Structure formats: C-alpha cells, structure tokens
Amino acid sequence: QKEVEQNSGPLSVPEGAIASLNCTYSDRGSQSFFWYRQYSGKSPELIMFIYSNGDKEDGRFTAQLNKASQYVSLLIRDSQPSDSATYLCAVNRGLYSGGYNKLIFGAGTRLAVHP
Amino acid sequence: DAMVIQNPRYQVTQFGKPVTLSCSQTLNHNVMYWYQQKSSQAPKLLFHYYDKDFNNEADTPDNFQSRRPNTSFCFLDIRSPGLGDAAMYLCATSRDSSLRNTEAFFGQGTRLTVV
Secondary structure (H helix, E strand, O other): OOOEEOOOOOEEEEOOOOEEEEEEEOOOOEEEEEEEEEOOOOOOEEEEEEOOOEEEEEOOEEEEEEOOOOEEEEEEOOOOHHHOEEEEEEEEEOOOOOOOOOEEEOOOEEEEEEO | OOOEEEEOOEEEEOOOOOEEEEEEEOOOOOEEEEEEEOOOOOOEEEEEEEOOEEEEOOOOOOOEEEEOOOOOEEEEEEOOOOHHHOEEEEEEEEOOOOOOOOOOEEOOOEEEEEO
C-alpha cells in the first residue's frame, strides 16, 4: 500500500464548477497535510495546509481533513481554466509517530477545467 | 525574489559521468530535501537534512549522495548516472520538523538528461 494515494485522473470539470480532489494516507500518525499545485514541467507550489479535523477555507479553496478515515480533500470552487494542473497531496508525519519527519507525496490528480 | 534556487535548470550528462546538482536557500530553513520526480509520478524523497543531520531513505540507491556544507547550500551528487536516473530533481526546504512548520518550499528543479 502506498503511503499517500490519489486518483490519477484526469478529472475534467466545466469552468465555474466545483472540483473535488481526494487523498488517502496510510500512516495514522500523520499530523499535517498539504496540497500542492504543479503545472507541467514546473515545481510544486503550496496551495494550503491543514492540521485539524474539519474544513479550512482560503479563497476559492477548501481543504477538508478526517483523521479517523485518514482522508483529506481539496475543493476548488468556481474552477477556472488556469486551475488546470496536477494537484499533489503531501503528508508529514508528526513528532508522535516515530521515525524522522519527512514530507511524502501522492502521485497527484490531473485536473482539466474546460471553458 | 527566488528563495530556493537550483542550478542548473537543465543538465545533460553522459552515461556514467558524475554530475552534481546544487541548491541554495535564502530562507535560513533547517530542513533541506532532495526529491526525484519522473514523468507523471509522485516526487520521491531521496534524502533530507535536518541541519547537518543526514537522513537517507532506505530505497535511495548508493549512486546518489548528498552534501550540505552549510545552512544555505545542499548538493546532490550522482556518481554514475544511468539512463533510469533521467528525471526532474527537486530541492525543497522547510523551517523545521515541528508540527506546524513543515510546509516545504520548492526550487524550480533541475531537469537531468542522461545520454
């Protein structure tokens, strides 16, 4: 089982719709969770992070975390063609699960927003 | 202004010829990471430093080495590049390993081609 799993997509949504991206993780000791956006040939850029169960909103983006289900998601409202990219979920183990802290990535979900 | 700088952006090397990729940061972050990313795959952690403390991933080949002479610089050495080592190499930094300071900031990456 991979540590961080995402559907590879592509997820295709019309402009203006809500895009929903999902991620599951295997290490129950994981404490912090990140969403990165990566355009083709570019490096990942941080969109937002979440530590606590529930929702966290930042502009058009909402991250949702459910630690009991080991599930984190990203909602993008009013999707724009410029949102078309690969979205990477990343997980960092906290101090309480042992081992070294490190940031582990999923393979990403490719999002295509069409006009 | 770029805060994590990787040089060069593109590197072509011959099969078996040692190559060094460099990364510098102006953020004064404690942690520096090296990731390898192949097409449509997750960034794969090779190793990371917490200050001078080197942490190697168990599945990182011996062909890959790293040096961190000071806080600002980190190098990735590939002793004998093979065709399978062609990838994007991403350097990232984070402030420290504590729970709420773990978001990673990436450089622009070095695209390595092996001929």
